[in-house]
Amino acid sequence: MQPGDRVRVDRGDVTNEGVLLPSTTHDHLVVKLDGGYNVGVDRAEADVEVLESGARDVDGGADAGGGEASEITFDEDLPTISLISTGGTIASTVDYRTGAVTAQFDAEDVLRAVPDLAGRANYRGRVVANILSENMEPAIWRELAEAVEDEIAAGADGVVVMHGTDTMQYSASALSFMLDSPVPVVFTGSQRSADRPSSDNVMNAVCAVEAAKADHAETLVCMHATQSDDACALHRGTRVRKNHTSRRDAFETVGGAPLGIVDYEAAAEAGADGDAADAAIEWNREPLPRGEAGADADLATDLESDVELVKFTPGMDPAAWDYLDGKAGVVIEGTGLGHVHTDLIPRIEALVADGTVVAMTSQCLAGRVCDRVYDTGRDLLDAGVVEAGDTLPGTAKVKLMWALANTGDAADAMGRDLAGELTAESQPWR
Amino acid sequence: MQPGDRVRVDRGDVTNEGVLLPSTTHDHLVVKLDGGYNVGVDRAEADVEVLESGARDVDGGADAGGGEASEITFDEDLPTISLISTGGTIASTVDYRTGAVTAQFDAEDVLRAVPDLAGRANYRGRVVANILSENMEPAIWRELAEAVEDEIAAGADGVVVMHGTDTMQYSASALSFMLDSPVPVVFTGSQRSADRPSSDNVMNAVCAVEAAKADHAETLVCMHATQSDDACALHRGTRVRKNHTSRRDAFETVGGAPLGIVDYEAAAEAGADGDAADAAIEWNREPLPRGEAGADADLATDLESDVELVKFTPGMDPAAWDYLDGKAGVVIEGTGLGHVHTDLIPRIEALVADGTVVAMTSQCLAGRVCDRVYDTGRDLLDAGVVEAGDTLPGTAKVKLMWALANTGDAADAMGRDLAGELTAESQPWR
Ligand SMILES: N[C@@H](CC(=O)O)C(=O)O
Ligand SMILES: N[C@@H](CC(=O)O)C(=O)O
Numbered sequence: 001m002q003p004g005d006r007v008r009v010d011r012g013d014v015t016n017e018g019v020l021l022p023s024t025t026h027d028h029l030v031v032k033l034d035g036g037y038n039v040g041v042d043r044a045e046a047d048v049e050v051l052e053s054g055a056r057d058v059d060g061g062a063d064a065g066g067g068e069a070s071e072i073t074f075d076e077d078l079p080t081i082s083l084i085s086t087g088g089t090i091a092s093t094v095d096y097r098t099g100a101v102t103a104q105f106d107a108e109d110v111l112r113a114v115p116d117l118a119g120r121a122n123y124r125g126r127v128v129a130n131i132l133s134e135n136m137e138p139a140i141w142r143e144l145a146e147a148v149e150d151e152i153a154a155g156a157d158g159v160v161v162m163h164g165t166d167t168m169q170y171s172a173s174a175l176s177f178m179l180d181s182p183v184p185v186v187f188t189g190s191q192r193s194a195d196r197p198s199s200d201n202v203m204n205a206v207c208a209v210e211a212a213k214a215d216h217a218e219t220l221v222c223m224h225a226t227q228s229d230d231a232c233a234l235h236r237g238t239r240v241r242k243n244h245t246s247r248r249d250a251f252e253t254v255g256g257a258p259l260g261i262v263d264y265e266a267a268a269e270a271g272a273d274g275d276a277a278d279a280a281i282e283w284n285r286e287p288l289p290r291g292e293a294g295a296d297a298d299l300a301t302d303l304e305s306d307v308e309l310v311k312f313t314p315g316m317d318p319a320a321w322d323y324l325d326g327k328a329g330v331v332i333e334g335t336g337l338g339h340v341h342t343d344l345i346p347r348i349e350a351l352v353a354d355g356t357v358v359a360m361t362s363q364c365l366a367g368r369v370c371d372r373v374y375d376t377g378r379d380l381l382d383a384g385v386v387e388a389g390d391t392l393p394g395t396a397k398v399k400l401m402w403a404l405a406n407t408g409d410a411a412d413a414m415g416r417d418l419a420g421e422l423t424a425e426s427q428p429w430r
Numbered sequence: 431m432q433p434g435d436r437v438r439v440d441r442g443d444v445t446n447e448g449v450l451l452p453s454t455t456h457d458h459l460v461v462k463l464d465g466g467y468n469v470g471v472d473r474a475e476a477d478v479e480v481l482e483s484g485a486r487d488v489d490g491g492a493d494a495g496g497g498e499a500s501e502i503t504f505d506e507d508l509p510t511i512s513l514i515s516t517g518g519t520i521a522s523t524v525d526y527r528t529g530a531v532t533a534q535f536d537a538e539d540v541l542r543a544v545p546d547l548a549g550r551a552n553y554r555g556r557v558v559a560n561i562l563s564e565n566m567e568p569a570i571w572r573e574l575a576e577a578v579e580d581e582i583a584a585g586a587d588g589v590v591v592m593h594g595t596d597t598m599q600y601s602a603s604a605l606s607f608m609l610d611s612p613v614p615v616v617f618t619g620s621q622r623s624a625d626r627p628s629s630d631n632v633m634n635a636v637c638a639v640e641a642a643k644a645d646h647a648e649t650l651v652c653m654h655a656t657q658s659d660d661a662c663a664l665h666r667g668t669r670v671r672k673n674h675t676s677r678r679d680a681f682e683t684v685g686g687a688p689l690g691i692v693d694y695e696a697a698a699e700a701g702a703d704g705d706a707a708d709a710a711i712e713w714n715r716e717p718l719p720r721g722e723a724g725a726d727a728d729l730a731t732d733l734e735s736d737v738e739l740v741k742f743t744p745g746m747d748p749a750a751w752d753y754l755d756g757k758a759g760v761v762i763e764g765t766g767l768g769h770v771h772t773d774l775i776p777r778i779e780a781l782v783a784d785g786t787v788v789a790m791t792s793q794c795l796a797g798r799v800c801d802r803v804y805d806t807g808r809d810l811l812d813a814g815v816v817e818a819g820d821t822l823p824g825t826a827k828v829k830l831m832w833a834l835a836n837t838g839d840a841a842d843a844m845g846r847d848l849a850g851e852l853t854a855e856s857q858p859w860r
Contacts, residue, residue, distance in 0.1 A: 134769035134806050138745040166766035170744045244685075245767050245797030245820075255674075308750060311741045311763070313827060314600045315568040319753045320738060333741070336596035337675050339564035367675030376564050390675075397743060 004112035006052035007031060009041050017051065019115055030195060032113070040195065074122050078274040079213050081121040081158050082151035086144060086171070087131040088164025090190035090201050113194055114205045120271045121209060124151060133164025133171070133189075138401065141174035142301040148175065148185055149297045158184040158212030160205070165189040165242055165250065168221060172237030173395045176219045176419040177402040180298035182291020185219045186212045187237065191248045200224050200248040203264055207232035210267040210277040211260075216287035218259065219419075224248040225261055233258035234281070238395045238421035241365065254392055255366040255423070257284045304328045304404035309397040311363060312340040321347055329357045329400040329410065332385070333393040338362055338369030338377060345379050352384030359400055359414045360385045361393040386411045389422040396421075434542035436482035437461060439471050447481065449545055460625060462543070470625065504552050508704040509643050511551040511588050512581035516574060516601070517561040518594025520620035520631050543624055544635045550701045551639060554586060563594025563601070563619075568831065571604035572731040578605065578615055579727045588614045588642030590635070595619040595672055595680065598651060602667030603825045606649045606849040607832040610728035612721020615649045616642045617667065621678050630654050630678040633694055637662035640697040640707040641690075646717035648689065649849075654678040655691055663688035664711070668825045668851035671795065684822055685796040685853070687714045734758045734834035739827040741793060742770040751777055759787045759830040759840065762815070763823040768792055768799030768807060775809050782814030789830055789844045790815045791823040816841045819852040826851075 001007065005020045009031055018033040029041040029048065041048070085091045117123070128147050129140050148159050159181075163171055172187045179185065188208035190201035200223070208222040211234055221240045225233035226249050235253045244250035253259070266280035307329035310321060321344070324330050330351060334340050338360040340348070348358055360380065362369050368390040371377030381387075388396045396414070399421060403410035416422065431437065435450045439461055448463040459471045459478065471478070515521045547553070558577050559570050578589050589611075593601055602617045609615065618638035620631035630653070638652040641664055651670045655663035656679050665683045674680035683689070696710035737759035740751060751774070754760050760781060764770050768790040770778070778788055790810065792799050798820040801807030811817075818826045826844070829851060833840035846852065 132769070132804055132806055134742075134765050135772050136744050137771075164766075166769055167744045242766065242794050243796055245792050245794045245799060247797060250794065250797070305745060306747075307745075308747055309741065309743045310750075311739065312564075313739045313824060314566045314597045315735060315737075315827075315831070317736075317738055317753065317757075320740075320750075322753060323747065323749045327747075335564050336594075336672065339562070339596055341567075342565050362675045364672050364675045364680065366673055367677060367680070369675060374562055374564075376562055394743060397745075401745070 001048065001050050004053075005050045008049045008051055009039075010047040010049070011041070011045060019112075032115075032194070075274065078120070078122050079157040079276070080124060080155055081160060081209055081212050082124040082126065082148075082154075082156035083160050083162065084126045084128055084144065084147055084151065085162040086129040086133070086136070086140070086164070088133050088162065088166075088189050089193050090162045090164075090188065090205065091130070114202050116202050116206050116268070117209055119274060120206070121157075121213060121274070124154065124156060126151065131164070133167040136164070136167045136171060138174070138303050138305055141171055141178070142303065144171065145175050145178040145299060145301050148179060148181065149299045152181065152183055152297045156183065158186065158214075160208045160212050161185065161187045162205075163187050163189050165191055165223075168251075169237070169240050169242060169392075170394055170398055172219060172221050172240065173398040173419075173421070174303075174402070176237040176421070177399060178299060178301045179219065181219065182217055182295035182297060184212045184214060184216055184290075186234075187219075187221045188223065191224075191246060191250055198248070203229055204232060206268050206271070207262040207264060210271045210280065211262055213271065213276050214278050214281055215276070215290055217290050218287045220259065221251055222262070223251040225258070229264060231264055232262045234260035234262060236420045238399075238419050239392065241392060241394070255390060259283065259285055259287060300402075300406050302405035303401045305401065307331070307397060307401045307404065309333065309393055311393075312344070314341070318344060318347065324351060324356070326354065327351070327356050328404050329359070331359045331361055331388070331393060331396045331400055333363045334360055334369070335363060337373055338371050338380070338385075338387060339374065340376075340380070342376055342379065345376075345383050348380065348385060349383035357400060357404065357411045357414070358385050359388045359396055359411075361388045361391060361396045363393070365392060366390070386414045388414050391421045431478065431480050432483075434483075434545075435480045438479045438481055439469075440477040440479070441471065441475060449542075462545075462624070505704065508550070508552050509587040509706070510554060510585055511590060511639055511642050512554040512556060512578075512584075512586035513590050513592065514556045514558055514574065514577055514581065515592040516559040516563070516566070516570070516594070518563050518592065518596075518619050519623050520592045520594075520618065520635065521560070544632050546632050546636050546698070547639055549704060550636070551587075551643060551704070554581060554584065556581065561594070563597040566594070566597045566601060568604070568733050568735055571601055571608070572733065574601065575605050575608040575729060575731050578609060578611065579729045582611065582613055582727045586613065588616065588639075588644075590638045590642050591615065591617045592635075593617050593619050595621055595653075598681075599667070599670050599672060599822075600824055600828055602649060602651050602670065603828040603849075603851070604733075604832070606667040606851070607829060608729060608731045609649065611649065612647055612725035612727060614642045614644060614646055614720075616664075617649075617651045618653065621654075621676060621680055628678070633659055634662060636698050636701070637692040637694060640701045640710065641692055643701065643706050644708050644711055645706070645720055647720050648717045650689065651681055652692070653681040655688070659694060661694055662692045664690040664692060666850045668829075668849050669822065671822060671824070685820060689713065689715055689717060730832075730836045732835035733831045735831065737761070737827060737831045737834065739763065739823055742774070744771070748774060748777065754781060754786070756784065757781075757786050758834050759789070761789045761791055761818070761823060761826045761830055763793045764790050764799070765793060767803055768801050768810070768815075768817060769804065770806075770810070772806055772809065775806075775813050778810065778815060779813035787830060787834065787841045787844070788815050789818045789826055789841075791818045791821060791826045793823070795822060796820075816844045818844050821851045
């Protein structure tokens, strides 16, 4: 009996059928019922019978034959999608010992856990990390970018990155700057673990795979667009933000509509035969075009790690900024159009004089900074602060890390759009 | 010729009529035209004739008689509204020397600049500060709370606080915790200065005055509800956030509808005769009831200033938190349900062991923190972090400053609702 197997579970008065999910303990099984619910089963109290080997649920739709869960057949008529797992809820199951969720799947497990992915593509699976994304680090962004490049070189027609939701926006930004990809790179995750009836993992994974098969070359985040199970939104990696702690539609494109919307039902149906589900995607803006077949990704993964993001709040202790001395770059999350208390301006001036690139963003999140309007802002410009337009603070931090390592003039780069992070100038007043 | 006077300006080929606004230079005048536009007039190039003294535009609607702009008559039939100015765009005009906006009005000037306030109330004016709100400090929050208490003791039926928009949410939070007021306290500001055709200052001021006359005792922020000039939203001071750098409807109640909506046209009409415009306000939830006539405000303005708000981001230098040692309180803006990198947890444990109250909020902004779900979160709880529910990070900072100075158990207080900042517990998964 292996994860992915179709099983019948008999617990005396109740008998259920479903697919066995990976589980961390030997005393419990987790079974995904046909109705969508997952149940935890105490082995001691149930009879479990394997009805069918799970192998055929994870291949390209053809019969796997061998019955080995790890054996995946290749179907020439299907596109190849690479699933890269970094951890997070989408790659986890319930840890029955503690009652909570830990990261413990590899990409193949994810496939087994989401039988709905069957028939849509040939899958390549790869684990870059197995962490909750609060533990994500810039070094792993680099490994991830390299893994994506590898997968593209190996023939992937699109890449799906399974990632914890907490810091997905930072990782998606990092890959947006590091990679010039000829194929879609689609981040997805899950706000609710697979054992909950309200889990979003199946729909997010299916939409992400369909978005990765589609005709574009964007680096995207694909997550629920609404609280219902009707559509996923495709957000540009550099413009997206997790704006709710727990809602399935937590991710939003800040200051505008998402780049596109995937109609779930249409995508799930069209894609299940291995077809492209392009018609199920409605683009709000023209996406970047796919590169030629076989084209490689361009990669520039260097990062200057000595970059900090600091937030200004009224009454803050100026000593908070002492540790910034000597840093390569600092992104400030100022107030409104991009302000800090006047008393902090000389400190910024000293940082700039010392060679630190200091960029201004706004804790408002939406809208552009514009320091030409108020005295305090003009003093900041005089001090040498560079304005990051409407770049999100978190994205600006990642961008400055990248720009310091990869451009000749990072201060200049912060005022220009490199990867969709900075939208065209508009009137700050409109 | 004084601010508030009705003037005719003759510039050769163009003749305009309007109301003279205060202006900082002797070489230029600013005139609010009847169409709503403000124009700057070079004195050397224009003939200006006073048509009418401005005094009658700033009184309670009765004829001022004397013609002195500073003389304001009292009408017994009208409620008394106290206008307290702290500065910001709403209290500023164009500084022609620099081309930008500086804070330079007192409350009486504001009255003159907004003739539409005439007839709605008897006004008391008071200047607590004259600063852009990025320069706001906790000491001024205290002065402001004391000024509001004074005004209520002196008979104000409602208080309007004119404030810069940048840090209005922090000041409104501070007053929410410090003051137990029997009458409305309504913050308002302006995203666009009075010299711009798109200025929001008149509508915001009129709606704020009408909201301050209305039948409740909430501490509110009153700003444009939409991009049109049709309605203002009334946000609870502890739940509001400036979510756009420049839009007039930048302020939003995070995670829900505003407490109420003021229909501008209805409020402007009903209130102009000195009547209460209550019918023009639609409450989404029941507001706190007005206290008895003549009731005083309760005041508790002590603040522990040694409280910091810090934001966690991937790749941050742990040295950023060195300066927190020995602080009375720390609010963390974590990721998702309330997380930080595992490596930072021992530092938090050490802070708590040392007596620092450490509260967790989320950079998602909407939704509750819940550290019982993931390993990393449970480790945080074990380290002694207190969860601030769905309290906004900025509000949580102000609350912790207040709770440390005014409650016996600040850690406990952070988990309870004190002033509408923490909404009732809901399923973190829903
Ligand atoms: N804290 C988790 C939540 C999730 O998996 O989505 C993480 O970001 O990894
Ligand atoms: N920066 C200004 C903007 C405004 O007046 O609204 C302030 O907050 O004071």
